[in-house]
Amino acid sequence: xxxxxxxxxxxxxxxxxxxxxxxxxxxxxxxxxxxxxxxxxxxxxxxxxxxxxxxxxxxxxxxxxxxxxxxxxxxxxxxxxxxxxxxxxxxxxxxxxxxxxxxxxxxxxxxxxxxxxxxxxxxxxxxx
Numbered sequence: 323x324x325x326x327x328x329x330x331x332x333x334x335x336x337x338x339x340x341x342x343x344x345x346x347x348x349x350x351x352x353x354x355x356x357x358x359x360x361x362x363x364x365x366x367x368x369x370x371x372x373x374x375x376x377x378x379x380x381x382x383x384x385x386x387x388x389x390x391x392x393x394x395x396x397x398x399x400x401x402x403x404x405x406x407x408x409x410x411x412x413x414x415x416x417x418x419x420x421x422x423x424x425x426x427x428x429x430x431x432x433x434x435x436x437x438x439x440x441x442x443x444x445x446x447x448x449x450x
Contacts, residue, residue, distance in 0.1 A: 351408040406418075406422060409422070
C-alpha cells in the first residue's frame with residue numbers, strides 16, 4: 323500500500339510544480355506560498371473532519387517534544403516552499419527540480435544516521 327501512496331505523491335508533486343510555475347508567472351512567490359498554505363490547510367482540515375480523524379482531545383495529547391518537531395517541520399516546510407516557488411519562477415523547471423530533488427540524497431543520509439535505516443547500493447542507486 324505504501325508504494326501506491328508514494329506513486330500518488332510523486333504524481334502530485336509533478337502537478338504542484340507545473341501549476342506552481344504557471345501561477346508564479348504572475349504571482350509573487352510569497353503570495354503564492356501563503357495562498358497555497360491557506361488553501362491546503364482548508365483542504366486538509368476538511369479531509370480530517372470527513373474521515374473523522376480530528377478531535378480537540380488528540381491535540382491536547384501531543385507531548386511538548388512532539389510539538390517542537392511539528393513546529394520545526396512547519397518552519398522548514400514553509401521555507402522549502404518559498405525557496406522552491408521562487409526558484410521555479412526565475413528558473414527552468416527541469417534544472418530547478420534536478421537540484422531540488424537532492425533532498426532525496428539528504429533524506430536518505432539523515433535517515434541512515436538518525437534512525438539507523440539500512441543504506442544499500444540499491445537505495446543509493448535509486449536516488450540517482
